[in-house]
Amino acid sequence: MVIKPKVRGFVCVTAHPAGCAAHIQEQIDYVKSKGLLKNGPKKVLVIGASTGFGLSSRITATFGCQADTLGIFFERPSEEGRPATPGWYNTIAFTNAARAAGRYAKNINGDAFSDDIKKQAIEAIKADLGQVDLVVYSLASPRRTHPKTGVVHKSCLKPVGQTYTNKTVDTDKGVVSEITIEPANEAEIADTTAVMGGEDWEMWIDALLEANVLAPGATTVSYSYIGPEVTWAIYKNGTIGLAKNDLERAAKSLDAKLKAHGYGRAFISVNKALVTQASSAIPVVPLYISILYKLMKARGTHEGCIQQIQRLFATEMYNGSALNFDDARRVRIDDLEMRPDVQEEVKKIWPQITTENLPSLTDIAGYRTEFLKMFGFGLPGIDYEADIEPHVPMV
Ligand SMILES: NC(=O)c1ccc[n+]([C@@H]2O[C@H](COP(=O)([O-])OP(=O)(O)OC[C@H]3O[C@@H](n4cnc5c(N)ncnc54)[C@H](O)[C@@H]3O)[C@@H](O)[C@H]2O)c1
Incomplete structure (x- = not known):
């Protein structure tokens, strides 16, 4: 099968196995070029491990810390x-590379x-690891789907309290237009928090603690975003931002629990705005990312x-470093994005865009x-005209 990109709005419905593998190799090479980190984690559970920040965390743990x-x-x-989703191919490529390097890598889809x-x-x-020291x-x-009630909660990306109008871009067509989004109702706010808030993270850590598979002194981290004022109505102050507030609440509660369990730690890292499958679905944000x-x-x-997570591991979490918190107890690896000279420029450019x-x-x-690239297209050295086998079993 010859696989070409088929973009439908903010998703691409095809993915290229060899291209995804090349994308993984780029990330592995980057982490290796930075050298091994000291005092890194050794046994790591990554929940959301196949794309974006979770995948980069898994690659950094494996190739930067020699973790299983x-x-x-x-x-x-x-x-x-029909090809698989990119996370499927990413995971196969990652797992093969990890095992070739002598590391344990197991997957649960x-x-x-x-x-x-x-x-x-x-x-x-x-069965295989005994305990994990990083989640x-x-x-x-x-x-x-809530595991206790069976209720299906659907998250939404809406402002809270008032209607929001701003510029947005159709990234596929390159058309800038104005979008107006009505505010979320109470049920939508609660649903988004149920999906993207901290309850499930707490359920994971509670289950791991109860089963005694969390090593004393273990770390757990989750990722958040804040961004500039131009996106606040849809992000920080919107339904997703309220869910992230709940994630912060969970981080504090989990931190207290883990402190009682061998001086472990739980925290949030605020990361930079990046093109991922998750962020491309948010109105307004892709236009901001293009300027940024x-x-x-x-x-x-x-x-x-990969650069963000390698830096997080190297300068905050491991390698003899210590976590630097902001006044709300969050690590900020969005520091370069939020630099005043960058954000002043964003403010100047934003109203001019057509x-x-x-x-x-x-x-x-x-x-x-x-x-x-997220879907394995546009990678150097890949022949996109060539036939390629799309059916690859999970490893
Ligand atoms: N992209 C950004 O700009 C950005 C910036 C800062 C923080 N973040 C945060 O980083 C985190 C990861 O986001 P991302 O952008 O890397 O997203 P992503 O879409 O690339 O990755 C999501 C991962 O979650 C997995 N997943 C989704 N639903 C699942 C389910 N029900 N069961 C098991 N796995 C499931 C997917 O398979 C994938 O591995 C999110 O909390 C996001 O808010 C993203």
Whole structure:
């Protein structure tokens, strides 16, 4: 099968196995180029391990710290005439590379919100790892079936309290338009918090503690975003931001629990805005990311998921470093994004953007390149005209 990108709005419905593998290799090479980290984690559970920040966390733990990893994710295998999702191919490529390097890597594909997947993960840890010393919680999901009530909660990306109007871009067509989003109601706010808030992270840590598979002194981290004022109505002060407040609440509660369990720690790292499958679905944010990429690339401060997480591990979590918290007890690896000179420029450029000047005022080209790369397209050295086997079993 010859596999070409098929972009439908903010998703690409195809993925290229060899391209995904090349993307994984790029990330591995980057981590290796930075050298081994001191005092790194040795046995790691990554929840949301197949794409974005969770995948980069798994790669950094494996190739930067020589850790053994168990990865949990929800990906679709190939079907007749249809390639698998990129996270499927990413995981296969990662696992092969990890095992070739002598590291243990096991995968569980299923709904991380369910009791069953937690049970399967605990059984795998007991059988193969004994205990884990790092748990990365990096889920981004549109829905969650609550394991106790059976209720299906659907998250939404809406403002809270008032209608929001701002510019947005159709990243595929390159058309800038105005979008108006009505505020969420109480049920939508509660549903989004049920999906993207901290309850499931707490359920995971409680289950791991109860099964005695969390090493004394273990760390757990989850990721959040804050960003500039221009996106606050839809992000920080919107439904997703309220869910992230709940994630922060959970971090504090888990930290107290883990402190009682051998001086462990739980915290939130606030990461940079990046092109991922999760962020491309948020209105307004891709336009901001396109401006941001241009400004940060010009300053030589641009980072992708792997650079962000390698820096988090190297300068905050391990390697003889200590966590530097902001006044709300969050680690900030969005520091380069939030630099005043960058944000002043964003403010100047934002009102000027039109469909016509989008290519010159923003890095929309870079956005598209990154977007396609997530699906394994545009990688050097890959023959995209060649036939490739889309049906690859999970390893
Ligand atoms: N992308 C950004 O700009 C950005 C910035 C800062 C923080 N974050 C945060 O980072 C975290 C990860 O987001 P991302 O952008 O890397 O997203 P992503 O879409 O790339 O990754 C999501 C991961 O969750 C897994 N997943 C989703 N639903 C699942 C389920 N029910 N069961 C098991 N696995 C499931 C997917 O398989 C995938 O591995 C989120 O908390 C997000 O808010 C993202």
